[in-house]
Every structure is written in structure tokens, then in C-alpha cells.
Amino acid sequence: xxxxxxxxxxxxxxxxxxxxxxxxxxxxxxxxxxxxxxxxxxxxxxxxxxxxxxxxxxxxxxxxxxxxxxxxxxxxxxxxxxxxxxxxxxxxxxxxxxxxxxxxxxxxxxxxxxxxxxxxxxxxxxxxxxxxxxxxxxxxxxxxxxxxxxxxxxxxxxxxxxxxxxxxxxxxxxxxxxxxxxxxxxxxxxxxxxxxxxxxxxxxxxxxxxxxxxxxxxxxxxxxxxxxxxxxxxxxxxxxxxxxxxxxxxxxxxxxxxxxxxxxxxxxxxxxxxxxxxxxxxxxxxxxxxxxxxxxxxxxxxxxxxxxxxxxxxxxxxxxxxxxxxxxx
Amino acid sequence: xxxxxxxxxxxxxxxxxxxxxxxxxxxxxxxxxxxxxxxxxxxxxxxxxxxxxxxxxxxxxxxxxxxxxxxxxxxxxxxxxxxxxxxxxxxxxxxxxxxxxxxxxxxxxxxxxxxxxxxxxxxxxxxxxxxxxxxxxxxxxxxxxxxxxxxxxxxxxxxxxxxxxxxxxxxxxxxxxxxxxxxxxxxxxxxxxxxxxxxxxxxxxxxxxxxxxxxxxxxxxxxxxxxxxxxxxxxxxxxxxxxxxxxxxxxxxxxxxxxxxxxxxxxxxxxxxxxxxxxxxxxxxxxxxxxxxxxxxxxxxxxxxxxxxxxxxxxxxxxxxxxxxxxxxxxxxxxxxxxxxxxxxxxxxxxxxxxxxxxxxxxxxxxxxxxxxxxxxxxxxxxxxxxxxxxxxxxxxxxx
Ligand SMILES: Cc1ncc(C[n+]2csc(CCOP(=O)(O)OP(=O)(O)O)c2C)c(N)n1
Numbered sequence: 001x002x003x004x005x006x007x008x009x010x011x012x013x014x015x016x017x018x019x020x021x022x023x024x025x026x027x028x029x030x031x032x033x034x035x036x037x038x039x040x041x042x043x044x045x046x047x048x049x050x051x052x053x054x055x056x057x058x059x060x061x062x063x064x065x066x067x068x069x070x071x072x073x074x075x076x077x078x079x080x081x082x083x084x085x086x087x088x089x090x091x092x093x094x095x096x097x098x099x100x101x102x103x104x105x106x107x108x109x110x111x112x113x114x115x116x117x118x119x120x121x122x123x124x125x126x127x128x129x130x131x132x133x134x135x136x137x138x139x140x141x142x143x144x145x146x147x148x149x150x151x152x153x154x155x156x157x158x159x160x161x162x163x164x165x166x167x168x169x170x171x172x173x174x175x176x177x178x179x180x181x182x183x184x185x186x187x188x189x190x191x192x193x194x195x196x197x198x199x200x201x202x203x204x205x206x207x208x209x210x211x212x213x214x215x216x217x218x219x220x221x222x223x224x225x226x227x228x229x230x231x232x233x234x235x236x237x238x239x240x241x242x243x244x245x246x247x248x249x250x251x252x253x254x255x256x257x258x259x260x261x262x263x264x265x266x267x268x269x270x271x272x273x274x275x276x277x278x279x280x281x282x283x284x285x286x287x288x289x290x291x292x293x294x295x296x297x298x299x300x301x302x303x304x305x306x307x308x309x310x311x312x313x314x315x316x317x318x319x320x321x322x323x324x325x326x327x328x329x
Numbered sequence: 330x331x332x333x334x335x336x337x338x339x340x341x342x343x344x345x346x347x348x349x350x351x352x353x354x355x356x357x358x359x360x361x362x363x364x365x366x367x368x369x370x371x372x373x374x375x376x377x378x379x380x381x382x383x384x385x386x387x388x389x390x391x392x393x394x395x396x397x398x399x400x401x402x403x404x405x406x407x408x409x410x411x412x413x414x415x416x417x418x419x420x421x422x423x424x425x426x427x428x429x430x431x432x433x434x435x436x437x438x439x440x441x442x443x444x445x446x447x448x449x450x451x452x453x454x455x456x457x458x459x460x461x462x463x464x465x466x467x468x469x470x471x472x473x474x475x476x477x478x479x480x481x482x483x484x485x486x487x488x489x490x491x492x493x494x495x496x497x498x499x500x501x502x503x504x505x506x507x508x509x510x511x512x513x514x515x516x517x518x519x520x521x522x523x524x525x526x527x528x529x530x531x532x533x534x535x536x537x538x539x540x541x542x543x544x545x546x547x548x549x550x551x552x553x554x555x556x557x558x559x560x561x562x563x564x565x566x567x568x569x570x571x572x573x574x575x576x577x578x579x580x581x582x583x584x585x586x587x588x589x590x591x592x593x594x595x596x597x598x599x600x601x602x603x604x605x606x607x608x609x610x611x612x613x614x615x616x617x618x619x620x621x622x623x624x625x626x627x628x629x630x631x632x633x634x635x636x637x638x639x640x641x642x643x644x645x646x647x648x649x650x651x652x653x654x655x656x657x658x659x660x661x662x663x664x665x666x667x668x669x670x671x672x673x674x675x676x677x678x679x680x681x682x683x684x685x686x687x688x689x690x691x692x693x694x695x696x697x698x699x700x701x702x703x704x705x706x707x708x709x710x711x712x713x714x715x716x717x718x719x720x721x722x723x724x725x726x727x728x729x
Pocket of ligand 1: 029058060082086089450452500501502529530531532533534558560562563564625629
């Protein structure tokens with residue numbers, strides 16, 4: 001099968017949906033003439049024009065709100081944040097408006113909108129540019145939250161997200177944009193990946209490593225390390241954080257009886273904690289050890305390269321947690 | 330500012346539709362609340378094209394002072410150019426500088442009184458050095474090493490200099506604007522005689538913070554000088570796509586604030602404008618918005634290549650108005666400067682920077698345990714626990 005980059009997969013998804021549905025447009029900073037801060041929208045300005053690929057003034061709250069307004073009258077906006085860090089400026093629009101319009105209006109108004117952009121660390125961009133924002137959004141009823149790790153899922157999930165009738169927060173990652181992966185040719189038919197479905201990225205029998213986005217790749221490296229020690233790790237890539245695929249997680253635990261949840265970002269009250277809660281309730285009898293979490297450090301991200309690496313989940317730290325739950329080493 | 334035309338906007342634009350349902354007296358009568366805000370649409374200049382000063386607007390700075398400020402401009406430029414090279418060599422990760430905007434930064438910071446606080450955007454390292462931050466500390470910040478004043482926590486050019494009355498560079502656009510207003514307002518409440526200067530690009534005028542900061546400052550007459558460096562571009566977005574107003578200074582009108590347009594590539598004009606604005610703020614007349622007309626000669630930062638979106642011709646045009654070149658021509662004409670002096674500042678700066686870079690490269694990373702400091706005033710038990718665990722674990726290997 002052909003291999004394309006994560007970035008190209010996203011671009012294909014946007015282009016195909018814009019081609020298919022005239023209501024779809026994209027707005028954000030630098031998405032047009034500049035071809036995107038991270039080149040996700042490269043070529044789209046020339047192809048679809050300034051009316052559908054819109055360079056916004058520097059006002060996240062503004063273009064998030066404008067997007068929500070457009071969604072309310074039936075368009076299908078894709079709002080790009082230069083990074084999810086800057087979505088904080090637009091948080092009220094997403095939290096208090098996009099997420100609740102349907103409910104607050106008694107079902108009269110819907111908000112089919114996608115908010116997307118890179119999230120998490122990006123190699124030495126410091127405290128204000130390295131934050132993992134997905135936990136904030138996953139906390140909010142009314143929002144769907146996805147964070148794919150592979151190009152195929154990036155494409156299939158983004159297409160589904162654009163077609164979804166509710167707001168979807170789509171988390172990418174700067175250091176994933178260049179990752180290559182198999183993605184079927186568009187000629188092979190529509191690639192749609194269902195929201196709310198995890199997948200097993202590597203099968204194993206001794207311990208489940210549960211993660212999403214970039215850390216799925218780190219978990220795969222950890223699984224490789226563990227394989228060398230005779231521990232068979234299964235890597236479950238969540239893909240969607242909300243809705244959460246409980247069935248796939250429970251099925252994995254039924255096999256391995258041990259789990260480590262690994263993610264970037266802060267540990268307190270995050271998605272990792274949510275998963276652990278569900279697993280201890282839904283699969284208590286399957287568990288042979290307490291579930292451990294490997295997360296980002298519990299303070300703002302430092303800039304210095306050595307310190308930054310010490311703050312992020314690494315193959316070694318995930319492997320170490322896996323050994324612990326397997327009572328080895 | 331005798332040569333600028335000050336327009337009383339209230340004379341031309343008064344409220345037309347009077348709401349009858351409100352009991353607000355001013356609204357009922359359609360009358361203004363007071364003196365109309367004054368906004369100058371003419372660009373305020375001192376340094377003329379022939380390299381002489383306009384006697385009507387000349388802020389009358391001592392020659393020695395002018396030479397010092399020029400030296401600062403040259404130093405700023407040399408540091409900028411060398412840091413870009415270091416970034417290209419992979420020795421530092423990032424630099425965002427002020428090439429072409431030196432007069433806006435040095436001129437305004439020089440006009441501030443020692444007690445005035447600076448709330449920077451991210452291009453104002455020249456102001457920080459002018460305030461006395463040692464070059465070594467600035468370079469340490471570029472490396473995020475153990476001697477970095479912000480302890481390796483923030484990106485290059487995200488400095489803080491409390492002892493220099495210099496706020497913390499914040500990445501999200503516009504955050505410094507409201508903070509500067511809050512600081513100035515609080516000082517006024519405490520009867521401290523100080524003003525705040527806050528810098529931002531014209532792109533930041535689209536942010537909520539600009540609106541809130543301008544509004545709050547005008548309503549509460551906070552002594553804040555809003556310094557809008559209109560350098561033409563916000564990354565790839567031209568000023569014309571950021572705002573449909575003809576000028577950025579005129580935004581002051583709607584907030585009820587003074588607005589001034591000023592040649593940002595004329596150090597004398599910037600100095601005079603900011604000195605005047607501070608004097609007014611100190612006299613209780615409230616804030617001023619200053620639009621500094623300048624041009625970003627370099628890319629947005631080392632991560633950007635502006636060739637992709639703007640014409641070389643435009644850049645060439647602005648190079649003719651280069652603030653450093655204009656100052657130098659003035660000084661040479663007055664016999665205050667020479668080739669030799671120029672070469673000397675450049676060489677000295679270059680040598681000083683090289684030495685600082687060498688020292689910074691030899692300085693180790695901050696210690697792992699230092700990461701747990703400063704999250705709270707006192708380290709809570711959970712961070713102490715996490716620190717001890719980290720220092721025991723596999724990540725600690727290779728660290729002391
Ligand atoms: C809230 C927020 N959105 C987006 C960005 C990304 N960004 C960094 S600088 C910049 C352009 C700023 O332009 P301007 O305000 O004109 O200042 P200049 O860089 O020209 O000095 C943008 C969009 C950011 N830092 N913060």
C-alpha cells in the first residue's frame with residue numbers, strides 16, 4: 001500500500017471533504033497564503049480560493065466564535081488553531097457555546113464544527129507552547145475528542161469528524177506530521193474511521209499499554225524493549241478519547257490482566273485517570289495488579305532539552321512501569 | 330508635538346441615534362462625556378530626510394546621549410544578526426529579533442523613566458539590555474542553561490527581568506497588554522509614580538487583550554503607554570488583512586484615548602512621543618496609544634522565510650528607511666560618528682557575544698531537581714515525592 005505522511009493524510013481528508021461538500025471551509029491563522037504554519041493546508045488556498053481557505057486575524061476567540069456562528073446556519077467549518085495551546089483564548093466559545101448549543105436550545109440548533117491543530121510537546125517550545133490540552137476538552141459534555149497516532153487514522157477520523165453533526169476537537173501533534181504510514185489510495189474508496197473506536201496497534205498477552213497520539217509510538221518502542229525481556233505487551237491505541245471505547249480496553253485486559261496508561265500532559269484529573277477509573281470498575285476481576293500511569297511531569301514544561309526529555313514519557317519509563325505491573329524487575 | 334495636526338474627533342462624529350429608553354443623561358442629550366480624545370493622523374517626525382532634525386519637534390537630547398542610543402541600536406542589530414547565524418548552525422533553537430525595528434524599541438525604552446515598567450512582546454531584548462541586563466544573562470536564556478534567569482523553562486527570547494522592571498515575555502499574543510494596564514492601574518491606586526510601557530505588533534490589535542486593555546486603561550485612566558509596532562506583517566498576514574482601519578492609531582478614538590502616529594524608524598520621534606505620553610500619564614491624563622510605523626526587515630523569527638509571501642521590492646524600499654542607517658547619517662553629518670567608531674562597536678559587540686556564547690555553551694543544563702522549584706511558593710509534598718522518585722529512576726542517569 002502507498003505510504004504518506006500524517007500531514008498529507010490530514011490534507012487529503014480536508015481536500016476530499018471540501019470537494020465533496022461545498023459547506024466545508026477552513027479558517028485559521030496562516031492557513032491560506034502561507035499554506036499553514038505546519039503546512040497541513042498546503043495547496044488548499046490555490047485549489048479552493050480565499051473564500052473557503054480563510055486567513056484569520058490573530059483572534060482565536062473571534063474565529064472560533066465566527067466558526068460556531070457559521071456552523072449554526074448549516075456550514076461545516078474547520079477551525080485550525082496554530083497550536084491547541086492558543087485554543088485557551090477561545091475556550092469559552094468551545095466550552096460554553098459549541099459544546100452546549102444543541103442542548104441549551106432544546107435541540108433547535110446544532111454545531112457541526114471541527115476544531116483542530118497540533119497539541120502537546122514539540123521539542124523545546126517551552127511552558128506555553130507544549131501543553132497537552134485534550135484533557136480539558138475531553139472533560140466537556142457535548143464535545144467529541146479524537147487524537148490519532150497514525151496517518152490512516154488521521155485521515156479517516158478527520159473525514160468522519162467533518163461529517164459529524166456535533167463539535168469535534170481533533171488533536172494532532174507537530175512531531176507526528178512527518179510520520180509515514182500506509183493509507184489507501186483515494187481511488188480505493190472513502191476512508192472513514194468511526195469515532196469512539198480504539199484499535200490494537202500491537203497484539204500481546206502479558207500487559208496492555210494504553211495510549212494515544214504521539215505516545216502510542218513511544219508505547220510501541222516500549223513494547224519492543226519489553227519483548228527483548230520476554231514480556232509480551234499489547235499496545236492499545238485509543239484514537240478517540242471521547243467517546244471512549246471501553247469494550248476494546250476491557251477485552252485487552254481480559255487477555256493481559258495488567259495495564260499501563262501512558263500519555264503526555266499532566267497526570268492530575270486527566271484522561272489517564274478516567275481510563276483507570278473505568279477499568280477498575282469494568283474489569284476489576286480481570287486485574288492482577290494495580291494499573292499504573294506514566295504521564296508528563298506535574299508542572300509546566302521546561303525548555304531545556306535535557307529537562308524536557310525528563311518530563312516526557314519515554315520508552316524506558318513506560319517499560320519500567322510495565323515491569324512493575326508484571327512484578328518483574 | 331506642535332507639527333502634528335490634532336483632530337478633535339468629537340466635532341465630526343457625535344452620537345446620532347439617541348436611545349429614549351435609557352435614563353443615562355449623556356445618552357439622552359447625545360452629549361459627549363467630556364473632552365474628545367485627540368488622535369493625530371499625521372505621522373510625527375523629527376529626523377528629516379536630509380539627515381537634520383526638525384527644530385520644531387526636536388526633543389533636544391544631549392549629543393552624548395544620542396551617540397549612546399545609537400550604539401545600543403547597533404549592538405542590538407549585531408546581536409540579532411549573530412543569533413540568526415547561531416540558529417542556522419544549530420547551536421540555539423530559536424531567535425526572534427528586531428531587525429529594522431531598533432528605533433521603536435531603543436527610542437521608547439530610553440524615554441521611559443527608571444521607575445517605569447516595561448511589559449514586552451518578544452522583540453524587545455534591546456530594551457532589556459538597555460535597562461542593564463548583562464549580555465551574558467540574555468545569551469544564557471538563549472541556551473536555557475543553568476545560568477538562564479528563567480532557569481531553562483522558557484523558549485529563547487522569553488526572558489523576565491524583574492530587577493530591570495521588565496515583565497515576562499508571554500507567548501500567547503496580547504497577554505502583556507492587559508497585564509501592563511493592571512500594573513499601571515494598581516500603581517496609581519497605591520500612588521506610586523510610575524507608568525507602564527507595553528509593546529505589541531499591529532497583529533495583536535486583533536486580540537481580545539488589546540480591546541480589554543485599551544478599554545480598561547481609558548476608563549480608569551491607567552498610566553499605560555500602548556506601543557504598537559506596526560511593522561507591516563504578522564508572520565505572513567499583512568497589516569491590511571488584520572484591520573480594516575486606515576491606521577492603528579485611530580483605534581484610540583473609540584476607546585476615548587489619545588492616539589499618536591509616529592515614524593518608528595526615527596529614534597528622535599519615538600523618544601519625543603513616548604516621553605510626552607509618559608508625562609501626560611504621570612499628570613493624570615491617562616493612557617496613550619502610539620502607532621510606531623516601522624518594518625520587520627527579517628523573517629518573523631528564525632522559523633520563517635518571508636520570501637514565500639512578500640516581495641523583495643517592498644523590503645528594499647524599507648531598507649532605504651532603515652533606522653540604523655538614518656541615525657548614522659545624522660551622526661556623521663554632525664561629526665559625532667566615524668567609520669572607525671562604527672567598526673569598533675561592531676567588533677566589540679561581536680567579541681562580547683562570542684565570549685558569552687562560549688560561556689553559555691560551557692554552562693550545564695539546569696539540574697533535574699530544579700524543575701520542581703517555583704511551581705508554588707513552597708514545594709508541596711506531592712512535588713517533593715515526584716522529585717525524589719525522578720532522581721531515583723532511569724531518567725536521572727547521567728545527571729547529578
Ligand atoms: C494567541 C496566539 N495566537 C497565535 C500566536 C502565533 N503567533 C505568534 S507571533 C504571531 C504574529 C504576531 O504579529 P504581530 O502582533 O503583528 O507582531 P510582530 O510579530 O509583527 O511583531 C502569531 C500569529 C500566538 N503566539 N498567540
